[in-house]
Amino acid sequence: MAGQTSLRAVRRKRAARWFRNSCQANFHRLIRRTGLTVVLLLACFAQPALPMHRAEAAPLRQATFDATKAQRATVYIMQTYTNALGQAVISCVGSGTLVSADGLILTNAHIAVSSDTCRSDKIVIGLTVRIGEPPVARYYAEVVAQNVGWDLAVLRITSSIDGIPVNRATLALPFAELGDSEDANLDDTINVVGYVQADEKSNGAVQVIRATISGFTAEARVGDRAWIKTSAIIPGGMSGGGVYSTAGTLIGIPTVAPSRSSGQSVDCRRVQDSNADGRVDDQDTCIPISSFVNAMRPSRLARGLVLAAQLGLTPSLPPKAQPEPKPSSPPTFSRLFFAQGVNQAGMPSSVVTGLPSGVQRLYLFFDFDNMVDGLIYELRTTLDGIPNPTFSLAPATWSGGRQGLWYIGSTAQVWPNGTYEFTLFIEGARIASKQITIGGPAKPVPTFADILFGILNSRQELVSTGNVLPVGNTINAEFVFNNIPPNTHWKQEWYYEGLKVSESAGDWTDGPNGKRSVSATGSAEQPLQPGRYRLELRIGPEEELAATSDFIMAGAQNVLKTEIFSKLSFATALQDNQPGGIVGAAFPNTLQQLYATFDWREIAPGTPWTWRWTVDGNPLFEVTQPWTGEPSGSTFWVRLDSRGHIPDGSYKIELLVGGVVMATATAKVGLGQLPVTTFGAAQGVQLQGRIVDAETGKGIPGVSFLVLKTDIDTRDFTWDMSQVYDMSLTDSDGQYSLSRLLVRDSKVAYSIIVLARGYLPVSMDGLRIDDKTQNPLTINVELNRD
Amino acid sequence: MIEIITPQSAELNFRQRWASYLTIAVAVVGLLGGVLLRSSIIDATVRFENKQAGIAVRYPVNWLLDENREDFVLRVEDPAATPFKTMLQISIVPIGQGARSALDILNPLNISRATSLPSYRTLEISPIRLPNGTSATQMLYAYAASEANPILQSIPIVVRAIDVVVLRSSQAVIITYRADAESFERNQHYFEAFLRSLEF
Numbered sequence: 001m002a003g004q005t006s007l008r009a010v011r012r013k014r015a016a017r018w019f020r021n022s023c024q025a026n027f028h029r030l031i032r033r034t035g036l037t038v039v040l041l042l043a044c045f046a047q048p049a050l051p052m053h054r055a056e057a058a059p060l061r062q063a064t065f066d067a068t069k070a071q072r073a074t075v076y077i078m079q080t081y082t083n084a085l086g087q088a089v090i091s092c093v094g095s096g097t098l099v100s101a102d103g104l105i106l107t108n109a110h111i112a113v114s115s116d117t118c119r120s121d122k123i124v125i126g127l128t129v130r131i132g133e134p135p136v137a138r139y140y141a142e143v144v145a146q147n148v149g150w151d152l153a154v155l156r157i158t159s160s161i162d163g164i165p166v167n168r169a170t171l172a173l174p175f176a177e178l179g180d181s182e183d184a185n186l187d188d189t190i191n192v193v194g195y196v197q198a199d200e201k202s203n204g205a206v207q208v209i210r211a212t213i214s215g216f217t218a219e220a221r222v223g224d225r226a227w228i229k230t231s232a233i234i235p236g237g238m239s240g241g242g243v244y245s246t247a248g249t250l251i252g253i254p255t256v257a258p259s260r261s262s263g264q265s266v267d268c269r270r271v272q273d274s275n276a277d278g279r280v281d282d283q284d285t286c287i288p289i290s291s292f293v294n295a296m297r298p299s300r301l302a303r304g305l306v307l308a309a310q311l312g313l314t315p316s317l318p319p320k321a322q323p324e325p326k327p328s329s330p331p332t333f334s335r336l337f338f339a340q341g342v343n344q345a346g347m348p349s350s351v352v353t354g355l356p357s358g359v360q361r362l363y364l365f366f367d368f369d370n371m372v373d374g375l376i377y378e379l380r381t382t383l384d385g386i387p388n389p390t391f392s393l394a395p396a397t398w399s400g401g402r403q404g405l406w407y408i409g410s411t412a413q414v415w416p417n418g419t420y421e422f423t424l425f426i427e428g429a430r431i432a433s434k435q436i437t438i439g440g441p442a443k444p445v446p447t448f449a450d451i452l453f454g455i456l457n458s459r460q461e462l463v464s465t466g467n468v469l470p471v472g473n474t475i476n477a478e479f480v481f482n483n484i485p486p487n488t489h490w491k492q493e494w495y496y497e498g499l500k501v502s503e504s505a506g507d508w509t510d511g512p513n514g515k516r517s518v519s520a521t522g523s524a525e526q527p528l529q530p531g532r533y534r535l536e537l538r539i540g541p542e543e544e545l546a547a548t549s550d551f552i553m554a555g556a557q558n559v560l561k562t563e564i565f566s567k568l569s570f571a572t573a574l575q576d577n578q579p580g581g582i583v584g585a586a587f588p589n590t591l592q593q594l595y596a597t598f599d600w601r602e603i604a605p606g607t608p609w610t611w612r613w614t615v616d617g618n619p620l621f622e623v624t625q626p627w628t629g630e631p632s633g634s635t636f637w638v639r640l641d642s643r644g645h646i647p648d649g650s651y652k653i654e655l656l657v658g659g660v661v662m663a664t665a666t667a668k669v670g671l672g673q674l675p676v677t678t679f680g681a682a683q684g685v686q687l688q689g690r691i692v693d694a695e696t697g698k699g700i701p702g703v704s705f706l707v708l709k710t711d712i713d714t715r716d717f718t719w720d721m722s723q724v725y726d727m728s729l730t731d732s733d734g735q736y737s738l739s740r741l742l743v744r745d746s747k748v749a750y751s752i753i754v755l756a757r758g759y760l761p762v763s764m765d766g767l768r769i770d771d772k773t774q775n776p777l778t779i780n781v782e783l784n785r786d
Numbered sequence: 787m788i789e790i791i792t793p794q795s796a797e798l799n800f801r802q803r804w805a806s807y808l809t810i811a812v813a814v815v816g817l818l819g820g821v822l823l824r825s826s827i828i829d830a831t832v833r834f835e836n837k838q839a840g841i842a843v844r845y846p847v848n849w850l851l852d853e854n855r856e857d858f859v860l861r862v863e864d865p866a867a868t869p870f871k872t873m874l875q876i877s878i879v880p881i882g883q884g885a886r887s888a889l890d891i892l893n894p895l896n897i898s899r900a901t902s903l904p905s906y907r908t909l910e911i912s913p914i915r916l917p918n919g920t921s922a923t924q925m926l927y928a929y930a931a932s933e934a935n936p937i938l939q940s941i942p943i944v945v946r947a948i949d950v951v952v953l954r955s956s957q958a959v960i961i962t963y964r965a966d967a968e969s970f971e972r973n974q975h976y977f978e979a980f981l982r983s984l985e986f
Contacts, residue, residue, distance in 0.1 A: 072937070127936050138936045162904050173936065688937075701940065702869030719865075721852035729871075731938035739935060757866040 065248040066775055069686070070193045071128055071206045072174040073098045074241055076135035077111050077155070079120035089274040091285050092118035095194035095206075095241030096125075096155065097250060098175040102168040103139070103157030104309050106250075106302050107240035109146045110257045110397060112153040115374070117288055125157060134204040135195060137161050145305040145314070148374060149399020150222070151255050152302050154309040172739030174686065176242055178306060179249025181298030184228060186412055188213045192234050192254055192293075194241025209234055215390050217295065218363060218409035220346050220400065221624055227295040228252050229390055234293040243296045252296030257376050257395040295394050304619035311674075312643035315613060315621045318636070320628050327370035327402065333424045335367045336434035337545055342407060343450070345467035345659040347549040350449035356442035357417050363409030364422050366432065369498075373399045378425040379408050384418040391420070398426075401608065401626055403498070404532075405550055444483040448490075448537040448547035451479045455560050462517065463560050467549065467658040470557035471530045471602045473522045479537060479547060482513050491543055494520045495534040497604075505543075530554050530631065531604035552658045554603045565655045565663035567634075568598040577635050589648050589670030594640045596653040598663060601632040610656035611638050615649040616674050649674045684741025685769050686776035690734045691754060694782040699734020703756040703783070707738060707767075710748035714763045717753070725750065742777070746770035752779070759783035829979065834860055839878055841959070844983035846976055849874075864973075870931055870943045870966035872973050874980050877960045881953065888923030888951040891958045895949070896927075903929035904942065914950065917982045925949040928967070946970040948977065952986075959986060 079092040094111030098104070105125065114120045123142065126135030139157045146153040157173075159165045184190075192209045196202050211232030219226035228243070228251075236256055243252030274285035308314070339348030340361050348365050355362065364379070379393040391410050400406055417439035424431045454465035456476050469475060475494075484490075491505040502520050510516055518535070522528035530553050539546040555564030572581030572591055579597050587594065603609070607627045613620040629636055638653065640646060648670030655663045691703045705728045708714070712723045726740040742750060749768050755761040762781055769777070798806070831844035834851070839859045845851070849862040850871075858877040865871060879891060892911065900906045909926040916922050927947050933940035947964040961984065963977035 129937055129939055136936075136939075164902055164904060170934070700868070702867070702871075704865040704871070706865070719848055719850050721850055721861075724850070728935065728938075729869075729933065729940075731933055731940040733939065735938055737935055737937045755866045756868050757864075758868075761866075 065191050065244050065246055067191070067193075067208050068131060068776060069174060069248070070176060070191065070242060070244055071131055071208065073176040074128060074193050074195070074206045075105055076126035076195050076206075077105070077107055077141075077240065078124040078126065078137070079112070079114065079118050079122075080124055081119050081121045083274055083276060085276045087274075087276065088122070088124075089272055089285050090124075090287060091120055093195075093237070093287055095238050095254075097193075097242040097253075098173050099154075099178060099250070099306050100175050100310060101172050103141070103166065103171050103173055104144075104175075104306060105141060105155040105157070106242075106253060106306060107153055107155065108151045108253065108255055108257075109148045109153040110151055111240045112143050112155055113146055113148065119285075123155060124161070125155070128206045132205050135206070139166065144309045144312075147301070147305060147399075148397055150297055150301045151257060151397045152253060152297060152305055154302075154305045156309060170739075176244070176250040177248075178299050178303060179245055179247065179251045181228065181251040181300045182225070184213055184245065184251055184298070186213055186215065189246050190228075190230065190251070191244045191246075192230075192232070192238060192241065192296075193244065194234075194238025194254060196235045197237040207235075207238070209238070215410055215413045217391075217393055218342070218407065218411055219393075220406045220408075222301065224409070224411045225298055225300070227255075227393065228298055229295055231294065231390060236292055239293050251299050253299070253302060254293040255295060255297045255394075255396070256293045257397050293394065294389050294392075295396075304621060307615070307618055308620050311615070311620075311647050311649075313620065313646065314641045315611075315623070316639045316641055317611075318629075324402075324626075324628075326372065329370045331368070331370045331372065331375060331426050331431075333366045333368055333406075333426070333432045335365075336422070336424070336432055337365050337548075338434070338436050339363045339365055339407075342409070343467075345550075346405070346407065347451070347467060348407070348547070350447055350547050351545045352436070353544070354436060355415075355438045357439055359415045359438055360413060361409065361411045362415055362436075362438075363407045364434065365405060365407045366424065367404070368400060368406050369403050371398055371400060371402055371426075373397075373401065376427055378428075380423045380425065382421045382423075383416065385421075388420075391415070401624075403606070404608065446484045446488060446539055446546070447480075447482045448539060449480045449482070451477055451535055451537070451547055451549035453477045453535075453549075453551045455557060455562075457560055464562065466660050467551040468555075468562050468564075468660050468662070469551060469553050470555050470562040471528070471553055472557060473527050475520045475528065475533065475551075475553070476517065477519065477535055477549075478515055478517045480515050481510070484508050484510070484512050484539075486511075488539060489541055489543070490546075491538040492518055493536040493538065495536070496529070497531050528553060529604065530602045530607070532607060552607055554607055554657060555601055555662070562662070563601075564603060564657055565598045565600050568596065568653065568655065568663045568665045570665065570667040571595045571597060574635070574637065579635070585666065586668045586672075587646075587670075589645055591646045591669065592642050592644075594646055594651060594667060594669070595637045596639070596665065596667075597635050597637045598655065599634040600629070600636055603627045603629070603631055605629075605631070607657070610654075610659075612654040612656065613638075613640060614652045614654070617650075617652075618674075647675060648672065684743050684775075685773050686738065687742055687779065688735070688737040688776050689779040689781065691730050691736065691756075691781045691783060692734050693759075694784045699730065699732070700756055700759070700783060701730055701732045701734065703730040703734070703736070703754060703759075705730065705736045705738075705781075706753040706755075707742070708751040708753070710750055713749075713751045713765045714753060717751070742767075742769045744769050744771055744773065754781050754783065756783060758786050760786055831979070831983065834862075836860065839876075840986055841876060841878075842983075842985040843876065843980060845874060845980060864976075867965075867969070867973075869940075870945055870964075872965040872969070872976065873963070874977060875960075875962040875964075876984075877962070879958050879960065881956060881958050883956075885953070885958075888953060888958070891951050891953075891960070892923065892925055892949070895960070899927070899929070904932060905930040916950070916952070916984070918984075920952055922950050922952045925951070931966075943967075950981070954986065 075096045077094050077096045078090050080088045080090050083089050096105040096107030099106045124137050125139040125141050126137045129136050140159045141155040141157045144156045190211050196207050211230040214231040215229040216225045217227035218224045238254050239256045242250050245251045269287045270280050270284050273280050337351045341349030375398040376395045377398050378395045381388045381391040415438050419437045421435045423433040452465040453469050454462035457463050462478050488508040494502040534550045537547040555562050571579030571583045610624040612622040646669050650672045652666045654661050707725045709725045726738045728736040728738050730736045749766045751765045753763045830847040832847050833844050835842040845862040850865045852861040858875050861875040863871040863873045906929040911925045914922050914924045930942040931945045932942040944967040946967045950961040952959045965973045
């Protein structure tokens with residue numbers, strides 16, 4: 001009986017198989033005979049024999065962090081050089097993030113830019129082909145934009161690993177969208193994505209670490225949000241990778257420079273016989289290893305670099321007559337003090353020696369001298385003797401120039417009570433430290449604050465206040481004072497280029513609170529010179545520093561304003577050092593270069609000045625550097641260079657001194673507006689999956705997976721490529737992945753055709769992608785043999 | 787009692803003989819018809835015409851047509867072929883008055899292909915005569931085709947290919963056939979039929 005039942009079951013199965021096979025055969029014959037291109041097997045099979053499995057739509061919103069997408073957009077960067085035997089030697093490694101489909105990569109400058117510790121002639125890019133597996137070297141890239149001080153760089157993929165140049169227009173790589181780091185708040189959840197060092201515990205695959213924002217670190221020349229801090233422990237190998245908001249956009253770049261001592265990496269790995277002497281020893285290249293990352297550069301700083309790379313623009317200036325000599329003395333940090341506020345010029349509001357409970361803002365100021373851009377500096381903070389990473393600054397690259405005033409601070413969070421010790425390091429060596437105690441109630445203490453410099457008008461009022469004064473023989477300043485007891489000893493000291501040039505002391509007679517003016521005058525024999533000045537106000541019998549501010553004397557007074565730069569205009573060429581070609585403010589979009597020329601007067605050598613390019617209001621380049629030209633002259637220039645043609649847009653140049661815009665002009669190129677595609681975003685769903693043999697379950701290589709355009713269904717398809725939205729071939733494991741993203745629009749439907757010789761084709765109409773469709777969307781297909 | 791049955795004569799009568807002949811004939815006709823039908827299905831072609839380029843040709847039905855790109859006038863691929871999509875292509879390149887032979891076209895073509903196709907190797911260059919009597923130059927070459935999508939991991943495929951270069955006034959017509967090395971000769975009849983149908 002059991003045998004009969006079994007036989008009946010076998011017969012029923014055979015009948016079902018016969019019906020299915022004959023049905024398949026009929027349709028297949030139909031294809032061949034009539035040339036029909038599509039078979040709707042769903043309609044053919046009584047049983048669900050169409051071996052197609054559509055991924056169920058998961059209830060996910062589009063604006064959420066997608067770990068797979070972020071991991072796919074993360075790349076592994078290897079700097080390499082060729083040794084004497086022609087072997088490739090890896091000198092530095094790190095993470096990066098693809099920020100455009102055509103192969104722009106955002107990473108740390110110390111990972112990508114060749115240096116003494118990271119010698120390189122080629123940059124190799126590895127991709128995550130399979131999640132959970134180590135990266136695979138796929139491309140070579142080159143640096144197209146960089147800011148060493150911010151430790152950010154943008155690379156562009158140039159060729160495949162076998163040296164074949166890539167067609168960037170067809171690359172279609174997975175990428176991350178830049179988000180707005182200014183929207184990030186304390187305690188926000190973030191996801192850090194990058195590669196960890198391969199060791200006994202890890203195979204070196206890309207990792208995602210969930211963390212929270214624990215604070216923001218301020219730094220001179222960048223502002224209050226120069227760094228985003230996290231208390232999570234992030235491996236140093238993830239430096240250069242991506243920090244994603246919960247909305248899935250890239251809001252930061254994990255950044256930590258490898259610790260160095262006397263120019264040599266403190267931690268590094270020797271893995272290759274780089275000098276080909278038959279052994280791996282101290283003489284071989286050592287790959288630097290960063291310590292743990294707890295700070296991220298905000299994406300705001302990267303936006304200009306990425307935009308410049310997208311537009312193919314680079315800035316340039318006249319070459320220096322002679323390179324600046326290296327300092328003969330070792331670098332130093334000195335005159336450490338604390339302040340609770342910073343003005344627009346980066347100067348402290350007032351000097352504090354202790355603070356009450358509940359303080360949210362605190363800045364450590366210090367003078368620097370003999371510094372060289374590229375040195376690694378670090379701030380380590382302890383609270384009551386215990387290291388406090390939240391208020392520390394991990395090793396960072398110096399870019400402030402040789403001499404001046406710098407600050408590091410922390411805002412937007414309450415500083416816990418206790419005694420803090422701030423210790424500064426240069427190249428791993430301890431340089432200076434300073435303590436401050438926070439706690440207790442607020443007490444009224446004598447205070448000088450908010451020093452401002454300006455020009456006196458006819459009513460003897462200070463106008464055009466700031467930290468820039470025209471060259472003249474009198475300096476006028478004013479400051480705010482509070483809680484000053486009568487007859488308190490106070491003192492004003494004036495400095496020029498670091499040397500004290502004047503001082504005066506006395507007893508206070510101006511009341512407890514208010515505003516007071518001070519001035520300094522040059523003598524007829526020694527008039528005041530253009531350059532950098534400093535005013536220090538001291539108070540009490542110990543003459544403690546109470547307020548200080550640097551200012552710049554440059555240019556000339558024009559009515560009641562300081563004029564340093566004049567005749568700022570644009571030209572397409574320079575002829576005999578004069579603006580030439582097309583001169584004016586409107587230009588065709590066929591330019592390869594755009595000059596901004598200007599005259600200048602009374603700028604002392606070494607005076608810091610800033611030039612800033614923007615396009616359509618978006619930052620492109622901002623560089624602060626010491627003035628190296630003659631004190632006065634005409635037709636200094638800064639230039640925009642393009643790899644092809646300067647794109648349409650409104651290009652604005654701003655010249656700043658002391659944080660104040662001294663001159664500005666705008667040039668309109670072409671339509672005066674950037675092409676819309678420039679800001680195209682990665683919108684849509686990635687379609688991927690695997691195609692296998694229904695009998696063996698093994699992947700079938702070389703299968704065509706076609707997605708038709710939304711206005712074409714399988715019955716209308718005439719085997720014309722113009723009707724195909726995208727096409728992918730399966731790899732050796734049967735995996736496929738479309739290069740183009742499917743648009744989220746529930747009103748349209750895609751059709752799919754899967755075919756390979758020796759197998760019955762499969763097709764499907766009506767694939768809809770809406771806001772709830774999971775990304776990436778996985779469709780696995782089983783093919784039956786023909 | 788045993789009844790002995792004498793067997794009937796083995797000789798077929800007229801009706802039986804003709805029934806056998808008819809059966810065999812029907813079978814042969816059916817077989818021929820099947821073969822013809824099969825070959826008509828397999829060799830079915832579609833006519834392509836580009837008046838601007840002055841080219842007309844027939845290509846296999848159900849091959850994927852791509853036309854009027856920058857670097858070719860026509861490209862058809864067999865989408866069902868695995869692992870490499872057998873391809874036929876016609877491209878037209880302008881030539882200067884100084885061009886004297888097909889080598890003036892093939893040399894720059896070789897250089898550009900060497901920089902874009904991995905392991906590119908030229909195998910043979912020889913003169914040929916097309917089915918319509920036109921003189922042409924044929925170049926055989928090979929390269930390793932690899933998947934462009936970096937997310938996919940494929941074994942490189944050895945591709946064999948033929949370029950046939952025909953000079954006409956100020957243009958050179960390049961007819962290309964590419965197939966994976968294993969099926970190159972098996973599929974070459976597509977190329978030969980393609981050449982036979984070519985009008986320019």
